[in-house]
Amino acid sequence: MVVALIALIPIGYLVVRAAEAGPGRIVAILARQRTVELVGRSLLLVTLVTALSVVIGVGLAFLAARTDVPGRRVLAALAPLPLAIPSYVAAFAWISALPQIAGLTGAVLVLTLCCYPYVYLPVLAALRRADPGLDEVARSLGRTPWQTFREVTLRQVRPSAAAGGLLVALYTLSDFGAVSILRYDVFTRVIYTAYRSSFDRSTAAVLSLLLVALTVAISVGESRVRRRDVARIGAGVARQPEPLRLGPLRLPMAGGAGVVVVLALGFPIASLLYWFTTGLSAGLDAGRLGAGIAATAWLSLLGAVACTLGAVPVGILAARHRGRFATVIEQVTYAGHALPGIVVALALVFLGVRVVPWAYQEAPLLVLAYVVLFLPTAVGSVRSSVAQSSVRGEEVARSLGAAPGEVLRRVTLPLAAPGISAGAALVLLTCMKELPATLLLRPTGTDTLATSLWTQTGVGAYGAAAPYGLALVVLAVLPTIWLMRASAHDRGSES
Numbered sequence: 001m002v003v004a005l006i007a008l009i010p011i012g013y014l015v016v017r018a019a020e021a022g023p024g025r026i027v028a029i030l031a032r033q034r035t036v037e038l039v040g041r042s043l044l045l046v047t048l049v050t051a052l053s054v055v056i057g058v059g060l061a062f063l064a065a066r067t068d069v070p071g072r073r074v075l076a077a078l079a080p081l082p083l084a085i086p087s088y089v090a091a092f093a094w095i096s097a098l099p100q101i102a103g104l105t106g107a108v109l110v111l112t113l114c115c116y117p118y119v120y121l122p123v124l125a126a127l128r129r130a131d132p133g134l135d136e137v138a139r140s141l142g143r144t145p146w147q148t149f150r151e152v153t154l155r156q157v158r159p160s161a162a163a164g165g166l167l168v169a170l171y172t173l174s175d176f177g178a179v180s181i182l183r184y185d186v187f188t189r190v191i192y193t194a195y196r197s198s199f200d201r202s203t204a205a206v207l208s209l210l211l212v213a214l215t216v217a218i219s220v221g222e223s224r225v226r227r228r229d230v231a232r233i234g235a236g237v238a239r240q241p242e243p244l245r246l247g248p249l250r251l252p253m254a255g256g257a258g259v260v261v262v263l264a265l266g267f268p269i270a271s272l273l274y275w276f277t278t279g280l281s282a283g284l285d286a287g288r289l290g291a292g293i294a295a296t297a298w299l300s301l302l303g304a305v306a307c308t309l310g311a312v313p314v315g316i317l318a319a320r321h322r323g324r325f326a327t328v329i330e331q332v333t334y335a336g337h338a339l340p341g342i343v344v345a346l347a348l349v350f351l352g353v354r355v356v357p358w359a360y361q362e363a364p365l366l367v368l369a370y371v372v373l374f375l376p377t378a379v380g381s382v383r384s385s386v387a388q389s390s391v392r393g394e395e396v397a398r399s400l401g402a403a404p405g406e407v408l409r410r411v412t413l414p415l416a417a418p419g420i421s422a423g424a425a426l427v428l429l430t431c432m433k434e435l436p437a438t439l440l441l442r443p444t445g446t447d448t449l450a451t452s453l454w455t456q457t458g459v460g461a462y463g464a465a466a467p468y469g470l471a472l473v474v475l476a477v478l479p480t481i482w483l484m485r486a487s488a489h490d491r492g493s494e495s
Contacts, residue, residue: 006310010347010372011212014205017350021202029206034190038207042186042214045107045179046172052112053168056260057119058161062153063257065127066135068243070254075261076124080117082264084476086433087114088177089469090264092453093271095182096462106182111172113264118171119164126160127153132242145244169218173211174340176436177450181457187211188342192436205350208343215340272470279463288452289467296448296475299363299438300431303370307378308424310371315382316412320391330383333375344372345437352441361444369437374430378423385419386412429479432472449475 018026029035063069064076082090091110095102101109134156138148154161176188187207194204246253311333318330348369352360359365393415397407413420435450442451449472456465 006368006371006375009351009368010344013347013351014208014212014343017205017347018202018209021206025202026206029203030210035207035210038185038187038190039210039214041104041184042173045104045111045184045186046169046218048104048108049111049115049172050165050169052108053116053119054161054165056112056116057164058123058154058157060116060257060260061120061124061127061157062149063253065124066132066153066244067246067253069246069250069257071258075257078261078265079120079257082114083117085114085265085268085473086177086435086450087111087171087175088181088435088450088454088457089272089472090114090268091178091181092457092462092465092469093268095457096275096465097267097271102183104184107179107184110178110182111175113260114178115168115171116260116264118167119161122160122164123157126157130156136242166218170215173215173218174342176340176342177454181454187214188340188436191342191346192440204346208346211340211343269473272466272473275462275466276470279466284467285464288447289471292447292449292452292468293471293475295442295446296432296450296472299366299370299442299446299448300428302363302367303374303431304424304428306367306371307374307427308382308420310375311378311382311423312413312420314375314379316386316408318379318383319386330379333379340436341369341373341434342436342440344369345440348372348437349440361441363443366438366441366443369441370427370431370434373434373437374427377430378420378427381419381423381426382416385416385423389415425479429476432476432479 021029060075060079064072064079069075087110090113091106094106094110098106130153134152135148138152139145143151173186174188176192179186180189180192188211191204191207191211194207314330314333317326348365349360352365356365389412393411394407397411398404402410433450435454438448439451439454442448447455449468453465453468453472456462456468
């Protein structure tokens with residue numbers, strides 16, 4: 001119950017804070033021309049990024065899974081890697097090389113290249129599970145490859161593409177770092193500006209709640225569209241499909257896929273290396289960089305530990321005690337996950353100033369923000385790993401006289417440990433990349449790699465910013481390796 005209530009803090013406090021402005025003020029804020037423009041700009045950005053991400057993600061997944069395009073194994077391995085690069089790091093890489101792309105064009109380009117893996121990964125998995133016989137039957141009935149792709153293959157992967165598209169839309173709507181660096185005004189950037197530039201934070205609270213309403217509307221709209229899908233995935237034994245022969249299109253298709261991977265992965269890394277070597281000539285502040293690495297690692301570790309400790313009781317309850325109470329507790333913990341980071345940060349700023357001033361701009365409040373934002377990631381890992389472990393071991397332990405606490409310590413947690421550690425690694429990775437909450441709530445005098453990068457980029461010091469971006473990417477490799485090892489352990493256990 002305590003963990004669930006923590007997840008509801010941001011929404012409850014924003015409602016209270018906005019209500020203090022009174023109905024007249026709220027209506028005035030919502031009806032002003034600037035608010036209407038923000039809704040339009042945000043929805044335009046979400047629409048463009050989501051549409052392009054779906055096209056690129058589905059196209060690359062189809063090339064990797066169903067065609068004879070040259071280098072498709074390399075493509076399958078490289079295409080999802082842009083997920084490891086924070087969107088604000090990619091934005092820094094692009095605007096430092098091409099300042100003229102600032103605005104809508106740059107925001108669409110950067111966010112699309114960062115977000116298409118959210119579509120690519122589920123669609124690739126769906127194509128590998130799907131029954132290839134349907135495609136073969138369609139071609140045997142005289143359908144052209146394009147007709148087969150449009151009328152059969154797309155119908156099979158449409159639920160996965162819709163789910164990935166929802167993730168892209170929510171990420172784009174909540175993104176703060178990339179749109180700020182690329183100087184494109186949407187809700188998150190204006191909320192941050194309103195918070196920083198005014199003593200009256202009611203405007204920021206009202207805009208935050210409007211952003212939450214848009215997030216909920218997008219989620220509800222996606223679920224209604226998905227319910228109308230009629231796609232079917234074959235349930236038979238998996239069979240390797242016969243690759244579609246692209247003929248003279250093999251090289252152009254391979255070239256197109258290569259361009260996407262180079263733009264999404266190669267260009268940001270090359271740009272960071274260029275500015276890193278350029279910045280070295282002006283001197284490297286090794287002390288500040290080391291302090292940033294230490295602060296990032298320490299605060300992210302605190303966030304991962306806190307999320308995991310909070311997720312263990314909720315995950316075990318959800319896995320072992322199905323019922324309305326367990327379902328409600330689990331779903332409540334997901335409330336904060338639907339909120340943009342800037343909204344959670346703003347709510348906790350209000351909470352810190354008004355209720356717990358001793359914790360404002362201190363590590364506990366920032367860790368609380370990480371818990372609200374990333375608790376569902378840890379809960380999902382704990383629940384699934386506990387559910388996959390057999391209950392017979394627990395029953396045997398209880399039959400031998402072990403107390404419930406001893407059963408939990410000696411049987412349940414050891415069996416679920418690989419999955420729990422994987423969830424902790426994922427939370428650690430996301431805490432390292434998180435920007436808006438860290439920017440507003442970090443302890444006084446502390447700068448993480450993300451906030452240092454954001455600060456240096458804001459004044460156009462690209463050479464000084466590059467070391468922080470590179471260090472962040474390198475630091476993110478460690479939990480990624482941890483995740484890969486945990487995944488390999490799970491596959492070994494299954495086999």
